[in-house]
Amino acid sequence: MDFSAIIPALPGMWEGMAMTLKLLVLGVVGGVALGTVLALMRLSHNPLLSRVAGAYVNYFRSIPLLLVITWFYFAVPFVLRWLTGEDMPIGAFTSCLVAFMMFEAAYFCEIVRAGIQSIPKGQMGAAYALGMNYGQVMRLIILPQAFRKMTPLLLQQSIILFQDTSLVYAVGLMDFLNAARSRGDIIGQPHEFLIFAGLVYFTISFSASLLVKRLQKRLTV
Secondary structure (H helix, E strand, C coil), rough: CCCCCCCHHHHHHHHHHHEEEECCCCCHHHHHHHHHHHHHCCCCCCCCHHHHHHHHHHHCCCHHHHHHHHHHHHHHHHHHHHHHHCCCCCHHHHHHHHHHHHHHHHHHHHHHHHHHHHCCCCHHHHHHCCCCCCCHHHHHHHHHHHHHHHHHHHHHHHHHHHHHHHHHHHHHHCCHHHHHHEEEEEEEEHHHHHHHHHHHHHHHHHHHHHHHHHHHHHCCC
């Protein structure tokens, strides 16, 4: 084992890590936003909205993420061509980002729904008594408290997404793992680079998990 070739290759691998973090941040933001909408739909008294959101969540939680990534990679350009009648090239990054947002939204939806249901119903009744409408109650009272309670779970799911970003190798996107693997193949030291990549993933994920546990204890208190 010779790890000396890793240091000169760090700038190239850092570009891959930047791609991984970009996918992570945008995927979490989009997933939480869409997941919040889905959670409100699931909690709605409208049976149509509730069933549509439930079907969405059940579907995406029942299929592997790799399938979603490859499906969106081929489906997004086809759908845009069907809607616009023109060929609109969509890169691997955009298709992967859409796949992450829609897939993770199913999991964030359940986290947000559980957070909303954990708030005592008496608070909503008191807000209605003060003359607030449903949107004001959710925006000013329920969601701020719910997000505080579910922050550790949201962060834990974000750690899982950070690990899952390595699946973008299927469509040729150069994330951190793919960058490390390709440079190891070029130099002729694939094992050393894969071991290094594994250590980086472990260090980041384990450190983030410890921070989430500390945050959970602090929020609980």
